[in-house]
Amino acid sequence: MNSSKLIIVFLFLCCGYFSFAQNATVKGVILDQENKPVADVNVSASGNVSQSNSNGFFEIEIPSNKKTVLVFTHISLKMMSLTVVLKPSEIFVFNPVMSNSEEQMGEVFVSSKNKKRVQGITIISPETIRKIPGANAGIENILKTLPGVNSNNELSSQYAVRGGNYDENLVYVNEIEVYRPFLIRSGQQEGLSFTNTDLVQNVDFSAGGFQAKFGDKLSSVLDITYRKPTQFGAVLEASFLGGSVAVDAVSKNKKWSAVTGVRYRNNSLLVNSQDTQTNYTPTFADIQTNVNYDISEKWQMSFLGNISQNKYLYQPLTRETKFGTIDKPMTLNVYYEGREKDQYDTYFGALKTTYKASPTLTFKLIGSLFHTIEKEHFDILAQYRLGEVNEDGSPVSDNINFTRGIGTQLNHARNDLDALIANIEIKGFKEWANSELEFGLKYTRESIRDRVVEWEVIDSAGFSINPPLVVLPKDNQPETPYTGPLLPYQNIRATNFNDINRFSGYAQWNNKTELGSNEIWYTIGARFQSWQVSGAAIEGKNQTVFSPRAQFTIKPDWDKDMVFRISGGLYHQPPFYRELRDANGEVQPNVKAQQSVHFVVSNDYNFKMWNRPFKWVTELYYKSLSDVNTYSIDNVRIRYVADNNAKSYAQGIDFRLNGEFVPGTESWVSFGYLKTEENYENKGFIARPTDQRLKFAVLFQDYMPNIPSVKVYLNLVYNTGLPGGSPSYSDPYLYQNRLNDYRRADIGFSKVFIDSNTKVAKANWLKKFKELSLGIEVFNLFNNQNAITNTWVRDAYSKNQYAIPNYMTSRVFNVKLNARF
Known part of the structure; x- marks a missing residue:
C-alpha cells in the first residue's frame, strides 16, 4: 500500500x-x-x-x-x-x-435485514483464521486483534474482554456450551484450544450486550458452527509446531455427512526460546467429529464428539535472566532439580436433534456430557544467585563481581481433579411475519472430585522465610533464640467432593418494524438460573437470579448506510467450581452470582473507499458490577477470594475499521480504551487485574504485486501493561505494580502453488490438489521482551526484593505446509 x-x-x-x-x-x-x-x-x-x-x-x-x-x-x-x-x-x-x-x-x-449486523455480532472468516500467523494460531489468535479483547500471553488461548477475566467468556460449538480444563496454570500447558479451525464454517463474536438466549456469563460470547459437508474433501497441515488432518465425508444418498479432524501439537520450539533451559516433552493431541443425519426434511440429528489428551512433562535445568539498568546491570542465575508431570484428559460428547414442526415452528433437543481427569504433580528445587555484572563483555555467568542474594525454593504439588458435567436442554423458535419468539429450558449437573496438596518452602541466605500472611513471634535473632514454628511459605491442603444442580431458561421476543421511513429492530428477553451446591460436609442454600436484557437497533433512511444500536440489561454469572474455591482451596457453597448492569451504545457504518467495501464500527460501553468475587492472576491461573465483598466498574470505547485494503482480502485496524477498577470492603477503588488501558492491533493481508502467488500476512498487537507485577501473596492495595507494555508482531509469507484461481494442465502433479501452499512464519518479529509475571528475589544485604521479569517467547521461525484435496 x-x-x-x-x-x-x-x-x-x-x-x-x-x-x-x-x-x-x-x-x-x-x-x-x-x-x-x-x-x-x-x-x-x-x-x-x-x-x-x-x-x-x-x-x-x-x-x-x-x-x-x-x-x-x-x-x-x-x-x-x-x-x-x-x-x-x-x-x-x-x-x-x-x-x-x-x-x-x-x-x-x-x-439491511442482516441479523448479525443488527445484533452487533462480529463475523470472522474461517479462511482468515487459518491463514493469519500466531504462536497459538486459531480462533483465539484472531480474537486478540479485536478491540476490547486482551491477552498478554501468546502461549495461551485464553482472553479477557472489556475488564472481565478468562472465566467470563461463553463458548458455543453448534449451540453446545464447551468447557476447558480446570487446573491449567500456565499457558504452555494448554496445548490445544477446543475449537478445531479446520472444521469451522461460521464464527460469530459479541464483546458485550448480548441477547438473553446466550448463557450466564458477564463478558462475551463466541458462537462457532462446524460445517456440514456436501462432498468429499481433506485438509492437511504440518509445521514445526505439529500438524492436523481433517476429512469431509458424505454418503451416496446425502443423508449422512461427517467432518472429522485430528490434531497434534508440540510447543518445544516456543518454550526453548525462553530464558529457562529445559528438557521438555509435551504431547497435545485430540480428535473431533461432527456427524449429521437427515432423517427427513423436517427432522435432523447431529453428534459432536471430542477426545483430547494433554501430557505435559517439564524438567527445568537452568535459567539466566538479565535485567536492571544500563549503569547497573544485574543477572539472575537459577539451577533446577526435579520435574513437573501434568496430564489433562477430556472427553466430550453431545447429541442434538432438530425438528421442524411447521414452516414457522422449530424445536431442538440437546444433550451433552463433559468429563475431565486432571493431574498436576511436581517437585522442583530452584537455587538462585542474584548478582551485579561487570561490563567487560565476558559471559554473564563468569562476570558477576558482587553477589547480592542467594537462596533456595522448593515447590511441591499433588493436585488431582475429576469432573463430570451433564446437560440437557430444549429450545424452541416460533416465527411470525415480522417477529420471532425464542425460548429454552436447561438442566445441568456438575459433579466435582478435587484434592489440592501444594506447598512452597523458601530459604534465603541460609534462613527459612516464614509465610507473609501469618502472625508469628517476633524474631530477634541472634540476641534471642527464635522459638516460633518452622512453616512452609505457602501451604494449601483441601479435599472437595461437591455436586451442583442448575436449572436455567430464557425467553426473548425479536421484532422488526418501521418508524416513518426508518427501519427498527428490537429484542426483549430475560434469563433465569437457580442452583444449589452440596457436598459431603456442606449444604449450600438454593439461589436464583433473573437477568432481563434488551436491544434496540435503528437504520435511518439516510444515503449513508449507518446502523445505531443500544443494548444491555442485568447480567449475572452464577459461580462455577473455580469461583467457589477460595485461596486456601476450600469450597464456599454460598458464593453469590456476580451481577453487572451493562450498557453498550454502538454505530456501524458501511461505505466505499477506493471503490471497495469498508466498515467503521464504534462501541461505547459501561459496566457497573456488584457482589464481585475478587481474584488474582498468575500466568493463566485464577485464584478467587470467594466472598463477594467487592464492587467494581468497567468503561471504555472501541473502534474498528475493516475492509479490503488490498482487493480481495480482508484486513482491519482496531483501537480500544478500557478502565476497570474494584473496591474491596470499602477500602477504595484500585485497578483490577485486567485493567488494560490501551490496545492497538492490526491484521493485514497482502500479496506481492509482481508475484501474486506469494501472500503476506501480518498480525500486530500492542497492549499497555497489566497490574500483574506484584507478588501473588501481596495486598493489592499496597502493591499496584504494572508489567511493561506488551508488543508483538507475527508475520507470515506463503507461496501458493495451486488454488481455485490457478490453471494447470491435467498431467501436472498439482492437479491432485485443490490448494497447496508452503509458508514461513516469524513469531515475535522484532524480538520484543514481553513479561507475563515477575519472580521476586530477596537481597540478603539490603533486605529488598527484586522483581525479575518472566519473559515470554523470543523471535522464533516456523515452516508450515497446507494442502487441500
Missing part, C-alpha cells in the same frame, strides 16, 4: 467521515451444478455490464431504491435472472448456481 493510501486511512481514523455513492452493489461467486466456479459469465443490470473472473467472482453496481433486474448469461449454460431492490450503498451477496435449465428467480427486497 503506497503512502497516499496510508495518509487517507489515518485521516479516516481521526475523523471517521467519507462521502457515499448513491448506488448499491451486488457481488458473489457463480457456481455450476457440480459446485465449481464458472468464469466468463456476463452479468448485466440497468445498462451496466460485468463479467465473472476465473474464480467465478463478479461485482456490479446497480441503482438504489429501484427495482432492478440482473441477468446472468453464459455460452454453455442457461440464462438466469434476479430482481432486487437495494438501499443506497447496500452490498448484497448473491452466489447463484447456473444450470442447464433456465431459471427465473423471485424478487428480493433487501433492506
Whole structure:
C-alpha cells in the first residue's frame, strides 16, 4: 500500500467521515451444478455490464431504491435472472448456481435485514483464521486483534474482554456450551484450544450486550458452527509446531455427512526460546467429529464428539535472566532439580436433534456430557544467585563481581481433579411475519472430585522465610533464640467432593418494524438460573437470579448506510467450581452470582473507499458490577477470594475499521480504551487485574504485486501493561505494580502453488490438489521482551526484593505446509 493510501486511512481514523455513492452493489461467486466456479459469465443490470473472473467472482453496481433486474448469461449454460431492490450503498451477496435449465428467480427486497449486523455480532472468516500467523494460531489468535479483547500471553488461548477475566467468556460449538480444563496454570500447558479451525464454517463474536438466549456469563460470547459437508474433501497441515488432518465425508444418498479432524501439537520450539533451559516433552493431541443425519426434511440429528489428551512433562535445568539498568546491570542465575508431570484428559460428547414442526415452528433437543481427569504433580528445587555484572563483555555467568542474594525454593504439588458435567436442554423458535419468539429450558449437573496438596518452602541466605500472611513471634535473632514454628511459605491442603444442580431458561421476543421511513429492530428477553451446591460436609442454600436484557437497533433512511444500536440489561454469572474455591482451596457453597448492569451504545457504518467495501464500527460501553468475587492472576491461573465483598466498574470505547485494503482480502485496524477498577470492603477503588488501558492491533493481508502467488500476512498487537507485577501473596492495595507494555508482531509469507484461481494442465502433479501452499512464519518479529509475571528475589544485604521479569517467547521461525484435496 503506497503512502497516499496510508495518509487517507489515518485521516479516516481521526475523523471517521467519507462521502457515499448513491448506488448499491451486488457481488458473489457463480457456481455450476457440480459446485465449481464458472468464469466468463456476463452479468448485466440497468445498462451496466460485468463479467465473472476465473474464480467465478463478479461485482456490479446497480441503482438504489429501484427495482432492478440482473441477468446472468453464459455460452454453455442457461440464462438466469434476479430482481432486487437495494438501499443506497447496500452490498448484497448473491452466489447463484447456473444450470442447464433456465431459471427465473423471485424478487428480493433487501433492506439491511442482516441479523448479525443488527445484533452487533462480529463475523470472522474461517479462511482468515487459518491463514493469519500466531504462536497459538486459531480462533483465539484472531480474537486478540479485536478491540476490547486482551491477552498478554501468546502461549495461551485464553482472553479477557472489556475488564472481565478468562472465566467470563461463553463458548458455543453448534449451540453446545464447551468447557476447558480446570487446573491449567500456565499457558504452555494448554496445548490445544477446543475449537478445531479446520472444521469451522461460521464464527460469530459479541464483546458485550448480548441477547438473553446466550448463557450466564458477564463478558462475551463466541458462537462457532462446524460445517456440514456436501462432498468429499481433506485438509492437511504440518509445521514445526505439529500438524492436523481433517476429512469431509458424505454418503451416496446425502443423508449422512461427517467432518472429522485430528490434531497434534508440540510447543518445544516456543518454550526453548525462553530464558529457562529445559528438557521438555509435551504431547497435545485430540480428535473431533461432527456427524449429521437427515432423517427427513423436517427432522435432523447431529453428534459432536471430542477426545483430547494433554501430557505435559517439564524438567527445568537452568535459567539466566538479565535485567536492571544500563549503569547497573544485574543477572539472575537459577539451577533446577526435579520435574513437573501434568496430564489433562477430556472427553466430550453431545447429541442434538432438530425438528421442524411447521414452516414457522422449530424445536431442538440437546444433550451433552463433559468429563475431565486432571493431574498436576511436581517437585522442583530452584537455587538462585542474584548478582551485579561487570561490563567487560565476558559471559554473564563468569562476570558477576558482587553477589547480592542467594537462596533456595522448593515447590511441591499433588493436585488431582475429576469432573463430570451433564446437560440437557430444549429450545424452541416460533416465527411470525415480522417477529420471532425464542425460548429454552436447561438442566445441568456438575459433579466435582478435587484434592489440592501444594506447598512452597523458601530459604534465603541460609534462613527459612516464614509465610507473609501469618502472625508469628517476633524474631530477634541472634540476641534471642527464635522459638516460633518452622512453616512452609505457602501451604494449601483441601479435599472437595461437591455436586451442583442448575436449572436455567430464557425467553426473548425479536421484532422488526418501521418508524416513518426508518427501519427498527428490537429484542426483549430475560434469563433465569437457580442452583444449589452440596457436598459431603456442606449444604449450600438454593439461589436464583433473573437477568432481563434488551436491544434496540435503528437504520435511518439516510444515503449513508449507518446502523445505531443500544443494548444491555442485568447480567449475572452464577459461580462455577473455580469461583467457589477460595485461596486456601476450600469450597464456599454460598458464593453469590456476580451481577453487572451493562450498557453498550454502538454505530456501524458501511461505505466505499477506493471503490471497495469498508466498515467503521464504534462501541461505547459501561459496566457497573456488584457482589464481585475478587481474584488474582498468575500466568493463566485464577485464584478467587470467594466472598463477594467487592464492587467494581468497567468503561471504555472501541473502534474498528475493516475492509479490503488490498482487493480481495480482508484486513482491519482496531483501537480500544478500557478502565476497570474494584473496591474491596470499602477500602477504595484500585485497578483490577485486567485493567488494560490501551490496545492497538492490526491484521493485514497482502500479496506481492509482481508475484501474486506469494501472500503476506501480518498480525500486530500492542497492549499497555497489566497490574500483574506484584507478588501473588501481596495486598493489592499496597502493591499496584504494572508489567511493561506488551508488543508483538507475527508475520507470515506463503507461496501458493495451486488454488481455485490457478490453471494447470491435467498431467501436472498439482492437479491432485485443490490448494497447496508452503509458508514461513516469524513469531515475535522484532524480538520484543514481553513479561507475563515477575519472580521476586530477596537481597540478603539490603533486605529488598527484586522483581525479575518472566519473559515470554523470543523471535522464533516456523515452516508450515497446507494442502487441500
